[in-house]
Amino acid sequence: MSWFSENYEKAFLGGAAVIAVTLGYMSFKSGDDPFSIDIGKQNNDNSVPGLNPINKTKKSLAISHEILQRDVDGRKVDLFTGVALFAKADDPKNPVDLLKSSPVHQGIPNTWWLKYKLDPGFSNAPELDPDEDGFTNREEFVAETNPIDFDKHPNPLTKLRMVERKTTQVHIKPQDFGNNKFLFKLENKRERRLNQMDPKPIGSNTIIPFILPLMKDRFKFLSVMEKPNARTGMKDKIWLFEDQKPNKKGDVYKFTSRGRLEGLSNRSIGIMDTSFTLRLEALKQGGNNFEIKEGTNFSLPYKADAKIKPYFLKKVDLKSKVAEVVYTDENGQSNTHTMEFK
Numbered sequence: 001m002s003w004f005s006e007n008y009e010k011a012f013l014g015g016a017a018v019i020a021v022t023l024g025y026m027s028f029k030s031g032d033d034p035f036s037i038d039i040g041k042q043n044n045d046n047s048v049p050g051l052n053p054i055n056k057t058k059k060s061l062a063i064s065h066e067i068l069q070r071d072v073d074g075r076k077v078d079l080f081t082g083v084a085l086f087a088k089a090d091d092p093k094n095p096v097d098l099l100k101s102s103p104v105h106q107g108i109p110n111t112w113w114l115k116y117k118l119d120p121g122f123s124n125a126p127e128l129d130p131d132e133d134g135f136t137n138r139e140e141f142v143a144e145t146n147p148i149d150f151d152k153h154p155n156p157l158t159k160l161r162m163v164e165r166k167t168t169q170v171h172i173k174p175q176d177f178g179n180n181k182f183l184f185k186l187e188n189k190r191e192r193r194l195n196q197m198d199p200k201p202i203g204s205n206t207i208i209p210f211i212l213p214l215m216k217d218r219f220k221f222l223s224v225m226e227k228p229n230a231r232t233g234m235k236d237k238i239w240l241f242e243d244q245k246p247n248k249k250g251d252v253y254k255f256t257s258r259g260r261l262e263g264l265s266n267r268s269i270g271i272m273d274t275s276f277t278l279r280l281e282a283l284k285q286g287g288n289n290f291e292i293k294e295g296t297n298f299s300l301p302y303k304a305d306a307k308i309k310p311y312f313l314k315k316v317d318l319k320s321k322v323a324e325v326v327y328t329d330e331n332g333q334s335n336t337h338t339m340e341f342k
Helices: 008-030 051-061 110-115 137-143
Strands: 070-072 075-077 085-088 091-097 160-176 182-187 193-196 219-228 235-243 252-255 271-280 289-293 311-317 322-328 334-340
Touching (some): 160 252, 182 219
Antiparallel strands (some): 070 075, 085 091, 160 271, 219 235, 271 289, 311 322
């Protein structure tokens, strides 16, 4: 066995002693305290950085803040903006204040444009239709309706146009079989036969059984009466008929033996049935035609199956070429609107 193996512990202790002596020498040589520890400079400041701004911010957040619009001549002005001004084309250097200047568009106060936040700066502003209901700004102003609400508009009757008129004219001509029994036939104003009844004569208070669909079951023969004729000194017979058509039910017509209405010297006028083809040039119905018969109700905008039909085509005067439409306004007042036709 070698010497190192036998003296291992002694050699290890001797090496450690040498190292310790070397370190001690180095420490004494440098003049430092080998047992002192440098712990740095002590900080005695216990304040929190940024605490004051934080406290101020918290206090500010607890306060209620309200942003108020500025009031200029009775107008609320948005922040960072001023009063909207306009300029005339022929005098661009002098701005126009709508609240103070004369009307930009004749007949419409400037305040009306401000009320509905509309731009009057266009030369055709009164003729524009911002809500696309078919009525211009000027029409809405006159009617006192809202120009920016499609459902608020003037009476649509003002935009109702006639496209076509159809009129059927008939005369009832009697044939006396005696014993108050009569036959009747329909004729036009040229005395051409349009329809005839079953060949069996009928008495008073009987529906005339015309054969063809034209005026079938339309008239009831009421009675026949005599009326003195001042010109001839004799008595003329007058036949009375009652209309059974729903829109004319109860109307009574008086015809002479020649098929003329009583009091008329010719056959220019008989029993008239008139219908109109109409078009509403508003409420997005332009181009859509519909037919209305005299004496019937209808709706606007037009719907054939509408539950509420407030307009009534009451009367058609073919001589004056005028049709009357009756309706009840929002105040419950009955009104008549007149439409002319050709």
